[in-house]
Amino acid sequence: METVNLEHIKKTTLGDDEFMAELIDIYLGDAAPQIELLRAAVAQADIATASSVAHRLKGSSGNVGAESLSALCGQIERASRQSRVHEVSLMLPRVEEEFSRVQACLGRIRNGSG
Numbered sequence: 001m002e003t004v005n006l007e008h009i010k011k012t013t014l015g016d017d018e019f020m021a022e023l024i025d026i027y028l029g030d031a032a033p034q035i036e037l038l039r040a041a042v043a044q045a046d047i048a049t050a051s052s053v054a055h056r057l058k059g060s061s062g063n064v065g066a067e068s069l070s071a072l073c074g075q076i077e078r079a080s081r082q083s084r085v086h087e088v089s090l091m092l093p094r095v096e097e098e099f100s101r102v103q104a105c106l107g108r109i110r111n112g113s114g
Contacts, residue, residue: 003098003105008065024110027064028103031057035099038076042085042092050088051080057095066102069095 013020034057041049058073072095079087 003066003068003101004109005065005067006109008067009109012063012065021110023064024106027060028106031060031099032103034060035096038095039092042089045085047080047083047085047088051077054080061102064102064106066098066106069098069102072098 061070
C-alpha cells in the first residue's frame with residue numbers, strides 16, 4: 001500500500017490544487033498534535049483517550065489518502081476499545097513511523113513534486 005493515495009486526495013478535493021494544499025496544511029497542523037496526544041494517552045494507559053484520538057486520526061488520515069496510517073489507527077482504536085493496552089503500546093511506533101512517511105509524502109504533494 002502506498003503512503004498516500006494521490007488519486008484519493010485529488011478526488012476528495014475535486015482536483016482543485018489550492019484546496020488540496022489547504023487540506024494538507026490543515027491535516028498536518030492537526031495530526032501532529034494528535035499523534036502527541038496518542039503518545040501521551042498510551043504512556044498513561046488512558047485507553048479511552050487513545051481510542052478517541054485514534055478514531056480522529058483514522059478519519060482525517062483517510063480523508064487525505066493516508067490509507068496505511070488510517071488502517072493502523074483503526075487497529076489502535078479497536079484494540080483500545082477491547083482494553084488491549086499492551087497491543088496498543090506495541091502499535092504506537094508503527095503509527096509514528098507511518099506518520100513520518102505521510103508527512104514527507106504530503107509535503108512533496110503540497111509542493112508539487114509528489
